[in-house]
Amino acid sequence: MMTKAATVAPPAGVIEGYRQQAPSVTRDGDVVTVDATGIYYQQLNDAIRDEVSGGAKRIVLNGVNGQRYVGCGLRVSGVKLEVNGCAGNDLAMFTDGAEIEVFGNAQDGVGNTMSSGRVVVHGDAGDVLGYGMRGGNVYVKGDVGYRVGIHMKAYEKNIPVLVCGGKARDFFGEYMAGGMLVLLGINTRDAAQRIAGGFLGAGMHGGVIYIRGTVESWQVGAEVGVTEADEDAMAELRPIIEDYAGAMGMDAAEILSQPFTRIVPMSHRPYAKLYASM
C-alpha cells in the first residue's frame, strides 16, 4: 500500500524561503556583527533586540536580503544598525530613536509611522516611504517610488524630515500634515523622467515640500501654493541639505547651487467648507 508523505504546511503567516533559526552573532565590545544570510525576519529581529538589551551600540547586519521589519518598533537611542544588503519592507517602521544605515537599496515602507531616529539609505527606496512619519530623519540617496511622504505630520518638537536624492513617482507628499519633504532629482537612474509625478502635495494641510528645480502646475494638488524658495526658505533648508550631504558624501554647496521650489498648503483646514451640518 502506498503511503502519502504528509505535507507540513508552514505556520500561518510565515514567509517561505528563509531559515527559522537564530543567526550567528559575533561580539567585539559593544560592536556586534550578525550574519543575516537566509535568516527569517522574526529570528533576525529577536537577535537585534537581544543585542540591544545586552548593551550593543553598533550592530552590523551582513547578508540582508529582503528581510522585513528590520529595526521595527525599536525604542532606543544611541544604537546604530548597519545593514549590508537590500533591506526589506517596513525598515525602521515605528522606530523610536535608533539610527539605521543601509548600504544598498531598501524596499517599500521605510520609516513607516516612525516616531524618531535616523535612517540613511545609500541606494534607492520603494513605495510608501515615510508614511505617517512624525519625527526623525530619513535620507535616501537615489530614486524613490510612489506615495512617498504620505501623511507625514509634525507635533510639538517632533518634525519629520525626508530627503530623497533622486526622483519620485506620483502622490509625493499626499495628505501631508507636517514636517519637511525634500526632492533633489540628482542621483537618478532615469534621466528622462520628471523629478516628480502627479498629485504632488494633493490634500496637503501642513508642512513644507522643497523640490530642487521646478514642477509644472498640473503636477501639484489643488490645495497647495507653489513659489520659488526665498532667502528665509533657503535658511530653513540649508542645514538639512548640509546634514544630508554629509551623510551621503555629497557637496552641499553644489546641491544648493540651483533654485528650489517651495510648496506649502494654502489652509490647515482644506475641507472645512465642504460640509453642511444636518
Added chain:
Amino acid sequence: MQQTFVQPEFRVKIDYDKCHKCGRCVQQCGWGVYDFNERPIPHDEKCRACHRCVTFCPAHCITIEKNTLAFRDNDNWSTDARKAVWKQSETGGVLLTSMGNPKPYERIFDKLVLDACQVTNPSIDPLREPMELRTYLGRKSDSVSAEPDGRGGYKLASSAGLERNVKLDVPIIFAPMSYGSVSLNVHRSLALAAQRCGILMNTGEGGLHEDLYPYQDNVIVQVASGRFGVSPEYLQRGAAIEIKIGQGAKPGIGGHLPGEKIDREVSATRMIPQGSDAISPAPHHDIYSIEDLRQLIYALKEASGYKPVGVKIAAVHNVAAIASGIVRAGADYIYLDGFRGGTGAAPAVIRDHIGIPVAIAVAAVDQRLRDEGIRNQASIIAAGSIRSSADAAKAIALGADVVAIGTASLLALGCHLCQSCHTGKCSWGITTQKPELTRRIDPEWGADRLTNLIHAWSHELQEILGALGVNAVESLRGSRERLRSIGLDEQTCRILGVKPAGL
C-alpha cells in the same frame, strides 16, 4: 439675510406659569437654544431634542414637540428629502450627520427569535447553577491535546494556544470611539468600566491618553489610516491592537476631525498639531491588498511582542471573501461593523446608503470561515447596532464570539441620539471638547452606569442561555439551529442559515 426654507424640526414649549425663571435651561443647553429676558426665550431652530434642558429643569416645565407643520402628502418626496434639497441648495455642502443609519431598512434582529427548552430537555436556572459567559478573543490552535493531571483526571497538555488570547469575562466589549470624537471623561468612564467588568474598551483612532495607562490591560489600541497617536509605546501598552480598515457608518471613506475639536490635550494624544484638521485618509496607503494587510499585521506583532492583532471592517457586499483574506493574513480577530453602526461624523449619503446589516455579515463570514476550515484562526466581533442583550445573543447564535457596543454605551452616559455629534456642542458632554460641557460627565458616575448596563445584559444573557439549556456562551456561538425567522424571505434565511419559525 436669505430666509432658509428649512423650518425648525422641533418646538420648545415652556409652561411659563410653572417656570422658576432660574435660567437652568439656558445654562444646560449646549446648542444655544435659549435667550434669557426675564424668562427663557427658546429659538426652536437650534433645538436638537437632546432633552438636556428637560432633564435638568427644576420645574419640569419644558416639553419638546415635533414641529407638526403640514406638508402636502407625497410618499415619494418625503419631507426629509425636500428639506435636504433646500439645505443643499442654500449651502452647496455635503450633508453631515452623526450616529447610525436611521432609515427604515429591514431590522434583521427583530425578525429572529430564540429557542427555549420545553419538556424534552431541561432548561437551566442561571440564578442557582453555573452559567459561563467567559470567552477568549484571539486565534485558537488547530487542535488540543490532554494529559493526565496526576489526580486521576486529565488536563490540557498546553495552554491550548490561548496564551495570546485576551480573556473576556463577558462577551460584550465597548466599541472604538476616539478621544477627540468623544471627550476624555467618556474615555475614562469606558476604561474604568472595562476594567471593572473584565472586558475591553477601544481607543478608536485618537491615541491613548496617559490617564488611561492604568487601564491598558483592558484597552484595544487602534491603528487607522491617519496613524494618530501610534507609537511603539502605544502598541506595547494595549491588550490587543486593531487595524481599522472601515466603519459601518461610513464604509470606504476616511475620517475628518475638524480643527476646532483639536485642543492641546487631543493634539498631544493624537500627536498632531493643534487646530489643524485631523484627516484620516480613506485607505491605509500601505495597504492596497491582502498581502499588504498581512505585512502590517506582522509589523504590529513585531513592534508589540506578538500581541493579538485584529482587523475592523465595515460589513459590505463581499464581506465573507474579504474576511477569509483577513484571517489568512494573520488577523487574530475580525471586527464586523454593520451599517447601523454609529459615528461621530459622516456624510448622510454614505451613512444611509452603504453597507449591509451586521446579522447577515456575521452569518456569511462565520459560514465561509467554517467552510474553509479556518474559523478557529480568528474570533469574530459583531457590532453595528447591538441594542440589547437579545441582539447580542442573536449575533452570537449567528456566529459571533463577542459583540461590541458603541451607541448603547453612549446612551448609558446620557446620549439621546440627537445625531449631532459632528457639531461638537453635545449638551451631555459626550461628543464635545468644550470644558464647560465635558465636565458634565464624572468618570465614576459614567463607569457606574456602564457597569450597570454590562451587568444587566450579562444577567439577561445568562437567562437566555438557561432557557436554551446551555451553560456557556461559547455553546451558543454559531448555533443557528437555536434561531428561527419570522417574516424573512427564503434567500435571506438561507444566507443566515436560519429556518423559518415552525420548521
